[in-house]
Each structure stands twice: as C-alpha cells, then as structure tokens.
Amino acid sequence: MKVTITVNGREQTHDVEPRQLLVHFIRENAGLTGTNIGCDTTSCGACTVLLEGESVKSCTVLAVQADGGNVTTIEGLAAPDGTLHPVQKAFHEHHGLQCGYCTPGMVMAAVSLIEENASLDERGVREGLEGNLCRCTGYHNIVKAVLAAAGGSS
C-alpha cells in the first residue's frame, strides 16, 4: 500500500507492505541509514526518531501508522546551514559517544526528553533515557551531555 511520510522536510511516497516498520521505511525507502537497528524487541532505542516532534522507537511503529506524518531523524536535526543542535553539540563536547551506533537514537531521545521537561536533574535524565541502551560510554558522559544541553537551552 502507498504511504506518504515527510522525512526531514522531504515528502516521500512509497509502496510498502502493511507489515513494514517505520525504521525500514526510513532506511530503505528514504535511504537514510543514520537510524540504526540494535534489537528486535523494542528494547535498545537505537532506532529512535521524532514523529510529530515526539520520540518514538521506529521499530515499534508501522510505516502505515506514520502515513501523513512528519519524521525527523539524526540527518535532519542540525540547522540547514549545518549549525549543530545543542544536543549534538553537547554530545561532542562531553564525549557522549564512542562507537556511534546508539548515538542517533540517543540524541533523538534526548532532544525529546529536554523538550518535554522544563527542568531535568541527573535522575530525570537517567530515567528518561532508560529505553536507550549504550554499551560503550557507561552512560556517564551521555548524562553529562544531556544535562548540559538541557541547561543551555532552558
């Protein structure tokens, strides 16, 4: 069936199977491979994107459910002139990434977390990112980066 999804401001219409997941639409139909797949039980959050501005695990949304919707992936987060989003900048400055595999999902989850919470403390960040797994950083610098980005943008 045909679905139309706007990904990073670009409208995409593709014929998909009803069972197709949004993450496969993003990776295969839209050709944006920044969004990664790390599990098959909606546990790891590597595929987190924004759907209508809110973070979702794109392996847990069918492409047809996102029909007519707006999706933002890591490729669409920085400003058109290349200026990094405060969360991207904070991850760089605080060494919040190593192998980079969880990073796009982690960053998108953090963007949404900051957006939804006027004030965040360490506990709030840790609880808020519970659904995003990282094997490299021990979360220490991710938490630092998110707190810095939250402080800087409030």
Added chain:
Amino acid sequence: MSILGTRVLRVEDPKFLTVGGTYTADLDIPGALHVTYVRSASPHARLAGVDVSAAAQAPGVVAVVTGADVDLAPQVGIMGMAPAPMARPYLATGVVRFAGEPIAAIVAETRAQGEDAAELVVIDYEPLDAVIDPLAAMDGGPVVYPDHGSNRAISIAAVGGSTDPDEHLFDGCEVVVRQEIVNRRVAPCPLETRAAAARWEADGRLTYWVSTQTPHGAKSKLAQVFGLEADQVHVIVPDVGGGFGAKIGGYPEELLVVWLAKRLGRPVRWSESRSESMLGLGHGRAQYQVAELGGTRDGRIQAYRLTVVQDAGAYPDMGAFLPFLTRSMLPGVYDIERQECIWTSVVTNTTPVVAYRGAGRPEAAAAIERILDVFADEIGADPAEVRRMNMIGADRFPFTTPVGSTYDVGDYAGALDRALEAADYKALRAAQQARRASGDRLAMGIGVATYVEVTGAAGNTEYGSVEVRSDGTAVVKCGTSPHGQGHATAWAMIVSDRTGIPLDRITVVHNDTDVVPRGQGTMGSSSLQHGGVAVLEAADTVVSQARELAANLLEANVDDIVVDTATGRLHVAGTPTASKTWAELASAAAGRGGLSAESDMSSQGNTYPFGAHVVVVDVDTETGKVAVRRVVACDDAGRILNPLLLEGQIHGGLAQGIAQALLEEVRYDDDGNPLTANLADYAFVSAPELPSFELVQMETPTPLNALGAKGIGESGSIGSTPAVQNAVVDALSHLNVRHIDMPTTPERVWAAIREAQK
C-alpha cells in the same frame, strides 16, 4: 606546549552526530542477495531430516544450502589447539550442539523474503541428552563429542599448567578459607550485531566487508579458507558498532557469506538480528572457581590455590583458553609465596565462549578479591588493611610472580590509598556503623577491590606510517582497527605533537587492507602501546627526514634545525625567520623519495595497568534489591595521551563490570533452552541502574614504550566487578552473609539473607 595529555575533542564525532556512521548494514552493494540462517531450536540433537524444499520454492529465494552442500573444512578452534573431533562445521552436519547453531542458509533477493522462507524449513530433531552445567560436563554428564571420549576441550599439558593439587600448599597456615565462586556467562552485546558482505570481482579478487576488530586477521583467514593469495583478498571494515572482544575472530556465518557469493556468482550480504546475536555471537566469562587462601591470623597471606572449570561452550574457541590468562594474573597485586592454578576447559551444549572485555583477567581479579574479603572477614580485619599489608611494594619492579608474569611497574598501595581517600573510606565505615545501629532496612555496603592486569596481548608488532604531502597535510596509516576508541583523534595527536601539523590537516586511515599493508587489529587493550607507538616511530623518522632536508635547503647544520610545533615550521635554532613549512619541505622532497616513513614497531613486553575501586551500595534487606550509590575508581594506565578518551574507556568498562556483578547473566533452563535470547530477557544495563562515576587520576608510566602508555580498554571492567560484589556482601555481613554469587540479583540477595538467618 605538547598536545599530548590534553583534552582534545574527537575528530570522529561530527559524522556520527549528523548523518550517523556507515556500518556494514548501511552499505549500498548493488545486486546483493541476503542470507538468512536457520538456527537450531535444540541444544543437542541428531538431525534426522532437514527439509528445505518448500523454502527453496518461496518467493525471492535464490538458493538454500545445508551442511551437506558446504565443501569447506570444519575449523579447529583455539588457534588449532582444540581436539580435532571438536572442529566446527560452517553449518551443522548430522548433529547440532547448541541452540542457535546454524543449520541452513537461505539466500534471497530481500531480507524479508529470506526470513519468510526460513519459516518453511522443516527440521526433524532426534533429541540427545544435553550437558549445560560445566561441572556435569567434567564428570559423568553426557559427552558432547563421543569421538573425543570426554568433554575436555584443551590439553593442559600442551599449554603449561598442573592438574594435580599440591597437598602441602597450605602447610603452616593458621587460617585457610575456601569459597566456591561462579563467574557467570555474560553476553558481550555490542550495539551493532554481526554483519558481513562479499563480492567476487571480475578479476578474481575478493572484496569482503565485515564488522570486526581484526581486518588483517580476516584477510589471512579468507586466504587460507578459500585458497587465495593474500593480494587477492581486499577486506574493508566500515564503522564498527562495538566489539568488546567478541568480534576478534571470524565466525562461520561470516565466512559462509563468501562461499555463497562464489557459488551464486552474485554479491551476498548478511546482518544478524539481535535474537540471533544473543545465541550466535560468542559469550564471555563462564568460569566455575574454587578459591582457597591461607595465611596468618594477623593477616599475612601465604598460600593461594585457584581451581577453575571453564565452560567453553559447544565448540572450543578463545573461551577454552581463558583460564590460561586467568592463571597468568593469579595473585593479582599481592606478594604470595605459594600459589597454584589448576584448570580445565570443558565443552557443553551452549554458545561458544570467546574473549569479552578483560578475557580471563577479570576472572582472576574476581577470585582473589572475593576470597581476600572472605579471609579478612574470617580474621576480623579490615579488608582494605589486609590488602595493603600484602601488596607487592612499589620498589620491587620489575616483579616476576610465581606464575611467571613480569609486572613492569606499579604502585598498588598508592592506587588503593588514592581511591580510599577520594571515597573517604573512614567516613563511609562510620556511616555504615550508624546505619546499622539505626536498624534501617537499607543496609549500606562498602566494597574494595584492587587489581593488576596484562595488556598488549595483540602480538608483538604493529604497523604505522606517516606521510606528509606537498600541500602540507599528513596521512597516517595504522594496523589497529578502532570501534569507538578514538584512534583517529589519538594517532593524529601523536603526529601533530611531533610535527606541529594541526589535527584538521591530518587524516588517519585504517580498516582497509588494500591501503594499510599489515596489522594486528584492536584487542587486549593494546592499540595505543602498539599502534600508537608505531605511528610515533614513523612520525619521528619523518621529522628526521624533514630536518635533513631543511638543513640542506637552509644551508645549516642538521643539528641546528628545530621543529616549531606551534607554527608547524622547521627553522634554524635561534633564527625563526630562516624556516620552511611542511608543504615546502614535502614539495621539495617530492623528487627525493618524499617525506614518508613506516614502522613495524616491536613490543618490549606486556604492560600491567593497575588500580583500585571503591563501591558503595544500598541493599534493601526486605526485597534484596541493590542500588549502587558510588563508584570511585583509580585506574593507572601509564602516561595519559588524552584524558577525554581515557575516561570514556574507563566509564564503559566500569558499566560492564558493574553490570556483571549486579544484573547480567546468560541463562539456560535445565534442558539447554536459552532464556536470555533477546534484549527484553537479557538484563543489559541501562542508565538508571548506574550512578555517575568518580575517577581518580594516577599516572605511572611504563618504561617499556616511548609513550609510557599501558592499556586502558579493559581496566574498568576488571576492578569494578569484585568491588560491587564485595560491597553487596559487606552490606549484609552483620546478618552473617559471607558470599553471594554474581549477579547479585534481588532473588539471590534475598535468598542469601534468609539462608544466613537459619
């Protein structure tokens, strides 16, 4: 001022943060077919029938192959040291030996079509008795390889080590304590699962993409398996989403992709699902230990014996060899006169065990650090004090232990004192007393662990090269293979330090065997002390070339030519105006061999990082739940190249070590069915389960390399595990709890409290 030792942000980051990395699954390989493996649902069975006829007819399916079709020789594990009958076939033939073992490969136009077709394969299993418990595998349980006659996976005599205990080991000891310790099987869980792709080119060359820690290892393996000359194999390793030791070796599923591509005459690719990865990627640890420690009543340790049964899984791989590494680190940081390690590796009907962050050394540290607490408890002494009084003194290096390891340099008491001071150990003990007196249901525990580990085990050489081009930029090549460590930043810093060429004009190349001629890869916390040193040596040679050329051009004595690293110019000492830029020198050198050098550095020996960790926990005595409140870690890896990268490595190691002590465990039921075969069931540590870490800096340079550097990749995961476990037991010591096996889940903790009350 030197750039070395400063906090330089990673040059790798921008790509990952803006468009994401390019991992193997992200590659656009036109015309590539997808492989789906059909895996055993049984831990041990005779394959009475594998009916692939319906799958072969399914939409999009190009081929289905089973074990009988594959004409590649089964691979003998542990670098050829495993018994021949335990050789691993690419696809199971006749018998399956662990749940998750590949039985058939379906090759289809799309991944979805392959997965649909896999559902149509009908496998007739005739169940065989499975052996899951390694202790049962040792003695009396089912034999996995009847042709071998026992489950022993490696000949101890072949690798050195005794099998019979010395009856007199504890003679004269006033106190002898004994503790059984299970160092559970855990899953490495790099966030990127395994992936590989192969294309045979028109000229007969092979292009192979793979998520690995060892590009050149993959190249040699492919040449051997497919009978190719080395120059016919081109291995490209795109970005790699973590490895942790589990991506060192070549797996059958990866190599079979190459065979399928050849057979079908089309490119073939494979990316596994997480559920496959939990069964197919090697597991770690899996040691069953008995620790015995003897000494005087006033705390002097005299004798130590560790008996190890290593669960190697169904096909002996690196895991079977882990006790050899455990033995090499047997006494840890302590001066113990008499010691012995008696070990055996056995096969079981489980996923093969491989290297996992620390690989054999965390198991050694966990054993000595746990039994030391048991000993301290027995004699009523403070565990930190008992540690201090038995440590090898800072004035005794190099120090060769009774098991033959020569520790390069150390200050173990110094690390312990720093960690205790940062944690304010005395105040913690006082707070613990107050908490106990108040009758709070939350018991406070303080765990201390010290460790020393061996790094630089990747072989005794590594390749590095530096070339300065006529535009003044530099290209660095290295045989190491990063997957999160930050080598591009670190190697560029080394070259910048020597040449003054700024970081943004230095390109670091690795992970392509057509570009980098040789390499060991990245494992065993060795990259900086091998690859980094090779790059340093190459850079120094290039600087010498440049100074000679500058002397020539400036008509000066070469001894008077200095490199001004602030300006990136070479000039005559005292006369900065008489200078040449790197671009000018490289242009001038173009007709005379250029400015370039390579190094195959030769290691002067293993290095031994060390440290001390202090952990504070709260244990809910009513529910058994443990909360980690503080983690204070002093890790000494020699001279620090970039504190940012160093801290990142420590943080990750700490999290994995704490996770092992607290949460993570690969589980099977009694029949051998996996119970943790996805990330919903496996307790992968998440952010709320950890505190922020408190790191204490310490730098004791090694004399064994020009950077003074030891490895830091694994340290965090070595000290933290016993520190957490000791803290949990310490919290409950007033309730008569003496030991709780890892992971210290609420269930185990609650049961231990109840048991101690009986």
